[in-house]
Amino acid sequence: xxxxxxxxxxxxxxxxxxxxxxxxxxxxxxxxxxxxxxxxxxxxxxxxxxxxxxxxxxxxxxxxxxxxxxxxxxxxxxxxxxxxxxxxxxxxxxxxxxxxxxx
Numbered sequence: 001x002x003x004x005x006x007x008x009x010x011x012x013x014x015x016x017x018x019x020x021x022x023x024x025x026x027x028x029x030x031x032x033x034x035x036x037x038x039x040x041x042x043x044x045x046x047x048x049x050x051x052x053x054x055x056x057x058x059x060x061x062x063x064x065x066x067x068x069x070x071x072x073x074x075x076x077x078x079x080x081x082x083x084x085x086x087x088x089x090x091x092x093x094x095x096x097x098x099x100x101x102x103x
Contacts, residue, residue: 027053 033045
């Protein structure tokens with residue numbers, strides 16, 4: 001159970017290498033992407049398939065990191081707001097606390 005994670009990672013890496021080796025001819029072909037608005041072509045994007053795969057991975061990874069940073073910011077913002085509210089409630093409690101009397 002302890003090494004299950006590493007075994008899974010190695011299996012995925014082996015599958016990725018096998019995919020590249022078995023599909024090297026298809027990966028060397030070019031990918032054509034036509035960029036256009038309705039009735040108005042903007043241009044063509046031509047790149048090798050392997051570059052497109054790397055580009056898609058980098059774009060997805062960047063999006064995941066950006067979403068993670070956004071979630072972290074929202075989480076820390078909530079903590080800061082709660083601390084501010086707790087401080088305000090503590091100050092209000094201190095103001096309404098009766099003064100100690102000497103008996």
